[in-house]
Amino acid sequence: MSITDAAFQKCINPDCAAQFDCAQALFKCPKCGELLDAQYNWEKINVPDKLSDLEKRWANRNNPLDFSGVWRFRELLNFCEDKYKVTIGEGQTILQQNDAVAKYADIKQGCLYLQYEGLNPSGSFKDNGMAAAFSHAKMLAMSSCACASTGNTSASVALYAHHCGLKCTVLIGSGRIAFGKLSQAMDYGAQTIQILGDFDDCMRQVQDVCNELGLYLLNSLNPFRLEGQKTIMYRIIEQLGWDVPDWIIVPGGNLGNSSAFGKAFYELKQLGLIKRIPRMAVINATGADTLTDLVNNKKLTWNNGKVNQKVIDDYYADLTARNFSPRTCASAIEISRPVNLKKCLRALDICNGVVRAVTDEEIVDAKAIIGKFGLGCEPASAATIAGLRNLRAEGIVTADQRVVCVLTGHPLKDPDVTVNYHKDKQCQFSNPPIEVPNDLDEIIKLIR
Numbered sequence: 001m002s003i004t005d006a007a008f009q010k011c012i013n014p015d016c017a018a019q020f021d022c023a024q025a026l027f028k029c030p031k032c033g034e035l036l037d038a039q040y041n042w043e044k045i046n047v048p049d050k051l052s053d054l055e056k057r058w059a060n061r062n063n064p065l066d067f068s069g070v071w072r073f074r075e076l077l078n079f080c081e082d083k084y085k086v087t088i089g090e091g092q093t094i095l096q097q098n099d100a101v102a103k104y105a106d107i108k109q110g111c112l113y114l115q116y117e118g119l120n121p122s123g124s125f126k127d128n129g130m131a132a133a134f135s136h137a138k139m140l141a142m143s144s145c146a147c148a149s150t151g152n153t154s155a156s157v158a159l160y161a162h163h164c165g166l167k168c169t170v171l172i173g174s175g176r177i178a179f180g181k182l183s184q185a186m187d188y189g190a191q192t193i194q195i196l197g198d199f200d201d202c203m204r205q206v207q208d209v210c211n212e213l214g215l216y217l218l219n220s221l222n223p224f225r226l227e228g229q230k231t232i233m234y235r236i237i238e239q240l241g242w243d244v245p246d247w248i249i250v251p252g253g254n255l256g257n258s259s260a261f262g263k264a265f266y267e268l269k270q271l272g273l274i275k276r277i278p279r280m281a282v283i284n285a286t287g288a289d290t291l292t293d294l295v296n297n298k299k300l301t302w303n304n305g306k307v308n309q310k311v312i313d314d315y316y317a318d319l320t321a322r323n324f325s326p327r328t329c330a331s332a333i334e335i336s337r338p339v340n341l342k343k344c345l346r347a348l349d350i351c352n353g354v355v356r357a358v359t360d361e362e363i364v365d366a367k368a369i370i371g372k373f374g375l376g377c378e379p380a381s382a383a384t385i386a387g388l389r390n391l392r393a394e395g396i397v398t399a400d401q402r403v404v405c406v407l408t409g410h411p412l413k414d415p416d417v418t419v420n421y422h423k424d425k426q427c428q429f430s431n432p433p434i435e436v437p438n439d440l441d442e443i444i445k446l447i448r
């Protein structure tokens with residue numbers, strides 16, 4: 001096996017800081033149990049002098065790695081050789097400036113952008129991460145993989161697994177998964193195991209299952225997955241003419257995206273490829289607001305890596321004592337024990353970030369606006385616009401700042417929420433079907 005010495009894995013706990021080569025599937029530090037990062041010896045990598053040097057790859061549509069929205073930035077996630085790299089055309093996503101949604105969010109015309117990650121092959125941002133993680137799995141010659149999922153991960157894992165010839169098992173909670181996503185996992189051929197429990201239960205089980213059976217774990221504990229998700233930020237910068245926005249707004253579930261985005265900006269700044277780092281807002285749903293509570297009320301911070309573990313332990317012990325299970329219509333972020341919590345705290349530190357929670361009502365209203373005036377999204381994605389509206393009302397985001405909301409999933413991921421919203425005439429922006437007799441005059445009367 002040939003492994004590049006340009007990359008290594010490193011424990012995020014500064015008191016440990018253990019390093020491991022990339023030829024191991026670890027997912028947690030074997031010495032202290034903390035999360036691992038992919039890190040780089042940048043001097044051994046041919047990083048371009050400026051990001052715009054990467055533009056020449058656009059003309060090279062016949063090379064799948066140049067076509068991929070992940071691998072065309074490959075110098076910035078250089079942990080495996082090209083021969084192992086997996087792509088199914090992920091990352092062909094767009095950044096849309098949207099004035100109608102800007103008006104709803106009280107942002108000046110021309111200043112709001114929506115990043116549509118639902119345009120990925122499996123319909124969510126997860127494909128960015130899977131392209132990277134499955135490349136690592138191929139490098140390690142793995143034959144089987146598994147994940148726990150609120151839905152989008154299982155769809156993406158199942159799609160990449162059958163593309164790469166890996167046996168695939170997904171663990172989902174009972175009755176807590178959007179229909180569109182469950183249908184994908186089954187259709188793409190994954191063994192789908194439904195556990196009588198919620199996502200947090202699945203997450204605990206899948207780690208033990210992977211350890212026991214030697215399966216490759218594809219949750220965002222996997223540091224290589226987050227490397228792929230960094231590219232969402234590269235593409236936003238690319239579409240802004242290699243400029244950074246003032247704000248990135250992202251839904252907060254397992255906190256893989258926010259963690260990856262913070263790391264992306266830190267590295268770009270370190271490499272001198274950007275001049276400033278944008279601020280970040282992470283938006284929870286109020287029914288799954290662990291991060292918001294810990295950061296805003298318990299004052300938990302990154303603290304140079306010395307995160308106060310007791311605050312987290314006490315918080316989770318209280319959740320357990322109350323038999324708490326998170327509840328939100330935004331099933332993708334229905335998570336109360338986010339595995340990337342500490343990496344997210346680091347990202348908030350890097351990006352001078354803020355955290356807020358929005359209600360389900362705010363989410364579905366914002367979702368209807370994104371559907372009516374944009375390309376639509378799944379409920380969790382709409383938390384970004386709902387959160388932005390509140391941050392505007394608080395005066396934390398100003399009307400003339402350039403804001404990018406990351407819309408993580410496609411509207412067809414969760415058709416039930418959409419149909420139920422529009423059928424309910426009480427909802428603020430509902431657009432219900434109108435029943436009419438089978439009669440031409442009656443039909444014409446309605447349309448006229």
Ligand SMILES: [Zn+2]
Binds near residue numbers: 012
């Ligand atoms: Zn460690």
